[in-house]
Amino acid sequence: MAGVRPMLSGVPETLLWTFYNRAYEAGRPYPVLDDPVALRLLEDLDYPFEERFGRPNPFHSQAQGLRSRCFDLAVQEYLADRPQATVVALGDGLETGFWRVDNSRLNWLSVDLPEVAELRRRLLPASDRLRTLSRSATDLSWLDEIEDPQGRGVVVTTQGLLMYLRPAEVREILAACAERLPGGVLVLDTMARRLARGTVAGRSKVGTMTIPPMRWAMNPGERPKLRGAHPAITEVRALRLPRGRGAMGELIRIQSLLPGLRTLTPAMTQLRFGGRTSY
Secondary structure (H helix, E strand, C coil), X not given: CCCECCCCCCHHHHXXXXXXXXXXXXXXXXXXXXXXXXXXXXXXXXXXXXXXXXXXXXXXXXXXXXXXXXXXXXXXXXXXHCCCCEEEEECCCCCCHHHHXXXXXXXXXXXXXXXXXXXXXXXXXXXXXXXXXXXXXXXXXXXXXXXXXXXXXXXXXXXXXXXXXCHHHHHHHHHHHHHHCCCCEEEEEECCHHHHHHHHCCCCEECCEECCCCCCCCCHHHHHHHHHHCCCXXXXXXXXXXXXXXXXXXXXXXXXXXXXXXXXXXXXXXXXXXXXXXX
16 A cells, blocks of 8 residues: 655645654664654655655754653643643644543644645544644634633643744734633743744755744743733743753753753743633
């Protein structure tokens, strides 16, 4: 049976690079991210990964696995207190977080552009607690799709997404979540300004793919500014990468901590919204 060939370009194509790295890491001995669904998905795709992106880079692959693991841990922390919460994954791409964190009680809403949403429906296992919505994250009507947000709780993830939006769009998403999801949290990653400038100038490439312009950037030290998006943002907390594997993992951890080096990789942050969620 022939594999599914994804026809993606621009920002949607970047999901294939991140997926490729994550799946490569999942296939390594003692992976930092246990992701069997990604490994099966790799077999179902007909795409020239190595030709397009080059051979997998062990540093990038482990860093990508650790980034996804960091998001997983933040979601699991929230689910520990609110096990029936809804996880809203904006720009979910070919992430397989649902199967990595599933506690058999959560509900998952994947929000992505139509061409990506269709890929998810064709390739990923179905579940009655998983819905895929064909919609841009900037179309805030996805908030209306969340069932009982104040009763069960909501955690929103935006992995590898916000940097490709315009600053006004990012602010609008953060403000809408703070307004509509009291007691919820939002987990995001940001790219440093220096690296983002290279993408805007068209100088940043992965293999033969030119990385699309990253319109919104923020250095790690600028995190406190996120409070200004809405008064209901009550906490802005830096998330640290989990410990990695071997010398490469230690290098990634040190790079993420040192002021002079931590701007070379995405920084993870959690926002908490005021209000009490009862369950």
